[in-house]
Amino acid sequence: MVSIQNLHKAFGKNQVLSGVDLSIKEGGIFAVLGPNGSGKTTLIKSILGMVIPNKGTITIQGQPIKNNSSYRQHIDYLPQIANFPSNLKVKELIKMIKDLRGKTTEDERLIQLFKLDPFLDKKLGTLSGGTKQKVNLVLTFMFNSPLIILDEPTSGLDPISLIRLKDLIQTEKAKGKTILITSHIMSFVEEISDEIVFILEGKIYFKGSVSELKTKTNQPDFEHAIASILTENHA
């Protein structure tokens, strides 16, 4: 599905990714973890073509992504910070994205699911952070793409919406889709992910299931396993 070879990226003198090799097979939920500033978002943005890598190749569904834009038709992306044009109404934004990517009828179901009906005629600039995140989720899930990338999907969500989001992710997984998630909420990651990719200092430090990580670090639970990696490498 996604294959990354020897990916390097530096912003000025700040080397963010230094030789990432990663292959993600089709189907399942993959969590990308790592401390702040470890390059999670840079990795995701490289896959989306928003960040241009200094070195290395990325192929998605067998297609190299360099100088290509059509492959993004097969990706649904949820950005980390929901930055929307503040003068647009929610309705207008949804319509515009639909115009760009093609027809869908999923949007109404998702609007119902996240109870966004009363906000449809409001401008995006006046919405709260959590409501913006819900709009963000609607925009992401309303297309039926085989690859879904979620950058911090839980931020700002209330408990009920969080449960709905988990259900939504599980139903998408059941359809055989590949889902890539970054999150700092360890319980969320442990609950939903099939496989974990741990990034440290610009490299893949660990790739495997949660139980493999626990045996590797000799820790009884997931949160401590992650913490032990971090203390070992930063102490």
Next chain:
Amino acid sequence: MRSRWSYVYFAFYLLLGVVLLFLNNDLSKAVITLMNIIIVLVPLIGTIFGVMYYYNSKEFTELLLAQPLKRSSIFLGQYLGVALSLSMSLILGLGLPFIFYGLFKSTAIWDFSLLLITGAFLTFIFTALAFNIALSNENKIKGFGYAILLWLFLGIIYDGLFLMSLIMFEDYPLDKLSLLGTMLNPIDLSRTLILLKLDISALLGYTGAVFKQFFGTSFGLVISFGMLVLWVVFPLLRILFKAKRKDF
């Protein structure tokens, strides 16, 4: 945001056109006054709007970048959106009052169309330059600073330097140099083009005669418009080049 300001801009030109016609009571005189305003104002508005639009629509750009769209079409679309709406405001805002005043029956029609064409060119040139500046500067304040500086340089400082160099080297034949100097600045080039068309080049003395010889001919006119086109094309190419390599 963009549309609201372009209406204001349109209304401003409409008002300007009406007031000038009312005060001058003569088409060709109004054209001369308009030239002085357009030559300075159009580049300023193009630069400011270009920079402002780019920074304001940043979030929107990021949203579009994750969609299956080519980068070149995203940025070209934004550029054309700004440049076209500004040019339309200029052309309609000034055109309407002049048409109602009886432009089509007057001899000033060619002067006036030349004025509008160069105005549109200046809009495209300076919007493109502004996008270049905004693309290269993440910092808004810096971007605005450079944009204003660019306008100040091409609009005012360049002329000063040009004049000083002419005085310093006055012992040498300068007609070639001054021609070249004029060609290299789109504002000067537009001003010269319009002035010569207005047949007041006699005011310019000997250089005026040289200029008239050059710009007055169809060859000179073609070269001048070629220069204006180049001033649009090069910044545009740089926009596309920069946009392709930028990280968001």
